[in-house]
Amino acid sequence: xxxxxxxxxxxxxxRGQQVTLRCSPISGHTSVYWYQQALGLGLQFLLWYDEGExxxxxxxxxxxxxxxxxxxxxxxxxxxxxxxDSALYLCASSxxxxxxxxxxxxxxxxxxxxx
Amino acid sequence: QQQVKxxxxxxxxxxxxxxxxxxxxxxxxxxYFPWYQQFPGKGPALLIAIRPDVSxxxxxxxxxxxxxxxxxxxxxxxxxxxxxxxxxxxxxxxxYQLIWGAGTKLIIxx
Numbered sequence: 001x002x003x004x005x006x007x008x009x010x011x012x013x014x015r016g017q018q019v020t021l022r023c024s025p026i027s028g029h030t031s032v033y034w035y036q037q038a039l040g041l042g043l044q045f046l047l048w049y050d051e052g053e054x055x056x057x058x059x060x061x062x063x064x065x066x067x068x069x070x071x072x073x074x075x076x077x078x079x080x081x082x083x084x085d086s087a088l089y090l091c092a093s094s095x096x097x098x099x100x101x102x103x104x105x106x107x108x109x110x111x112x113x114x115x
Numbered sequence: 116q117q118q119v120k121x122x123x124x125x126x127x128x129x130x131x132x133x134x135x136x137x138x139x140x141x142x143x144x145x146x147y148f149p150w151y152q153q154f155p156g157k158g159p160a161l162l163i164a165i166r167p168d169v170s171x172x173x174x175x176x177x178x179x180x181x182x183x184x185x186x187x188x189x190x191x192x193x194x195x196x197x198x199x200x201x202x203x204x205x206x207x208x209x210x211y212q213l214i215w216g217a218g219t220k221l222i223i224x225x
Contacts, residue, residue, distance in 0.1 A: 004158070041217075041218075042204070042215060042216070042217040042218045043159070043204065043215045043218075045213075045215070055211075056212065090158050090159075092158070103149060103161045103164065104151075104159075104161070104213065105160075105161075106151075106158030106159050106160065107158050108156065108157050108158045109157075109158055
């Protein structure tokens with residue numbers, strides 16, 4: 001079974017630019033989650049998509065947005081990049097968020113550096 | 116009330132020792148408590164999980180102890196090995212929301 005795949009693995013952008021990160025979930029998983037992990041810190045929940053709909057959103061400004069496609073893959077878009085957006089962006093998938101029978105499976109993330 | 120408090124923030128244990136990481140919660144509606152392990156440059160991976168109707172779950176050297184009345188749960192790593200050096204996250208789930216602890220960086224000294 002192929003795991004969660006994210007692209008690109010690394011990205012360097014300039015402040016004010018826009019970026020799009022991509023995620024392909026495990027086959028059969030309908031839910032996709034995005035997390036931000038600043039260096040050495042914890043997991044900050046960004047967005048949850050299930051069956052193509054945004055189900056929940058973390059405490060992030062509107063310049064963080066995304067979508068889920070009919071094949072359940074997902075994009076995370078960040079507009080007007082700021083230096084503090086530099087982080088590891090993790091995507092996870094599951095059949096249903098956080099339940100005992102459907103744990104989250106994470107990709108290895110996209111390392112975004114904003115200069 | 117939705118927080119999960121994890122401690123310690125960092126932990127150094129000698130090889131062969133027992134590593135213990137603790138988490139506490141307030142919301143009694145949480146119904147699923149997983150632990151994730153994250154190595155540098157990798158995403159977190161599910162290590163072990165427990166439901167609140169069970170007081171202990173063991174998988175190899177890893178054990179979750181769950182105290183419902185105290186609203187606490189902990190991860191015990193027996194015979195800790197250098198390969199266990201990683202960041203560990205506890206979490207709790209309610210209504211399809213997963214609330215994460217802040218993480219513990221574990222270093223096992225050879």
